Amino acid sequence: MRPRTILYTGKGGVGKTSVAAATARRCAADGARTVVISTDPAHSLADALQEPVGGEPTKVGKRLWAQQVEAQEELERHWSAVSEWLGGLLMERGVDRIAAEELTIPPGGEELFSLLRIKRAVESGDYDAVIVDCAPTGETLRLLSFPDAARWWLDKVFGREQSMLAAARPLARMLLDVPLPDEKVMAEVHRLVGSLVEMHELLRDASAVSMRLVMTPDRMVVAEAMRTFTYLNLYGYLTDAVVVNRVFPDELSDGYFGAWHEVQQEQLAFVETGFAPVPVLRAPYFAAEVIGPERLDELARAVFGARAPMDVFHDRLAQELRVDNGGAELRLDLPFARKGDVTLKKIGLELVVRVDGHKRTIVLPSGMAGYKPTSAKLDDGSLVVGFEHG
Numbered sequence: 140m141r142p143r144t145i146l147y148t149g150k151g152g153v154g155k156t157s158v159a160a161a162t163a164r165r166c167a168a169d170g171a172r173t174v175v176i177s178t179d180p181a182h183s184l185a186d187a188l189q190e191p192v193g194g195e196p197t198k199v200g201k202r203l204w205a206q207q208v209e210a211q212e213e214l215e216r217h218w219s220a221v222s223e224w225l226g227g228l229l230m231e232r233g234v235d236r237i238a239a240e241e242l243t244i245p246p247g248g249e250e251l252f253s254l255l256r257i258k259r260a261v262e263s264g265d266y267d268a269v270i271v272d273c274a275p276t277g278e279t280l281r282l283l284s285f286p287d288a289a290r291w292w293l294d295k296v297f298g299r300e301q302s303m304l305a306a307a308r309p310l311a312r313m314l315l316d317v318p319l320p321d322e323k324v325m326a327e328v329h330r331l332v333g334s335l336v337e338m339h340e341l342l343r344d345a346s347a348v349s350m351r352l353v354m355t356p357d358r359m360v361v362a363e364a365m366r367t368f369t370y371l372n373l374y375g376y377l378t379d380a381v382v383v384n385r386v387f388p389d390e391l392s393d394g395y396f397g398a399w400h401e402v403q404q405e406q407l408a409f410v411e412t413g414f415a416p417v418p419v420l421r422a423p424y425f426a427a428e429v430i431g432p433e434r435l436d437e438l439a440r441a442v443f444g445a446r447a448p449m450d451v452f453h454d455r456l457a458q459e460l461r462v463d464n465g466g467a468e469l470r471l472d473l474p475f476a477r478k479g480d481v482t483l484k485k486i487g488l489e490l491v492v493r494v495d496g497h498k499r500t501i502v503l504p505s506g507m508a509g510y511k512p513t514s515a516k517l518d519d520g521s522l523v524v525g526f527e528h529g
């Protein structure tokens with residue numbers, strides 16, 4: 140069986156590392172061999188756990204390992220031949236060495252390669268639970284969502300031309316004095332794209348893998364989390380829970396923090412409707428930083444209560460978007476909706492849906508800017524919204 144894999148993502152500072160470490164400790168305590176992997180270049184797993192953590196899985200407790208992936212090492216592992224070839228090429232074109240080295244790394248590449256460590260951990264057979272402390276906002280996960288585009292690119296650049304290149308190589312050297320990519324470079328690119336395609340497939344296995352969005356109840360943070368949620372759904376990644384962290388306790392409802400408390404309550408209500416039916420877990424704003432085993436376990440108790448963190452809390456994509464020529468169709472889970480009035484309003488990229496008096500705001504992907512909602516129907520627990528371009 141595949142290990143249970145949970146990826147935590149969210150804006151910087153919201154508590155991803157704390158919640159990931161807390162989850163991992165609880166999984167291990169529940170009997171699962173657990174590894175918690177940080178792919179965020181801003182590593183703080185060692186601080187949270189109060190244990191030294193290396194670039195390889197490091198034992199930090201009973202049945203518990205932790206790993207802070209070194210982006211540079213992953214880059215060298217997956218990209219050194221390409222990097223060397225591209226760097227050489229750029230330098231011959233007059234780009235200086237430092238700039239050339241920078242340019243040979245694809246944007247987001249370091250984080251992307253770091254994510255491949257998840258695949259290794261999952262496939263190793265060493266763990267029952269793989270908990271990932273991801274880089275912010277799931278942008279990187281989006282990069283994984285283009286295996287088809289990647290394949291196409293590969294075919295174009297390396298496929299058909301591969302034979303052509305072989306023939307052209309001696310000629311090119313003689314006339315242009317430009318080295319063309321050799322087999323080593325090609326092989327590396329092929330291997331990498333293959334791994335990324337497999338990684339994408341792995342992450343879409345909703346029976347074992349899910350994302351959890353961590354946020355604080357602040358307007359900007361929630362807005363970004365909703366955007367990420369839409370993208371994750373769009374690319375077929377399951378979100379089985381959202382975690383709202385640092386919620387001011389009710390004791391703070393008057394006095395200096397009264398206004399803050401009120402704004403947070405508003406945002407919490409917004410989160411409940413915006414992510415429904417995905418369960419919303421909460422943790423209070425503690426009086427001190429969440430550092431060390433005891434505090435982490437306290438955080439886990441607040442977030443999960445009596446739940447087992449390894450359970451899949453929700454097993455269905457809450458939104459699905461299908462785009463075809465000229466039109467688009469958005470399916471939303473609305474399990475509580477009855478045959479009732481549906482009204483739709485689109486403001487910029489926000490779609491406000493009202494069903495039987497319930498309001499739901501969905502942040503649409505930026506590609507949907509030019510689309511207008513034209514129809515809406517309730518269908519077996521789902522609301523299906525039709526869009527047209529123009």
Ligand SMILES: Nc1ncnc2c1ncn2[C@@H]1O[C@H](COP(=O)(O)OP(=O)(O)O)[C@@H](O)[C@H]1O
Binds near residue numbers: 155156422424426
């Ligand atoms: N519920 C909480 N109450 C108080 N402090 C918290 C809470 N959650 C996290 N923290 C603290 O906030 C800081 C940032 O948390 P961290 O988990 O590192 O965030 P991220 O990984 O998202 O950047 C850390 O010092 C952490 O101990």
Ligand SMILES: [Mg+2]
Binds near residue numbers: 155156181182
């Ligand atoms: Mg962190």
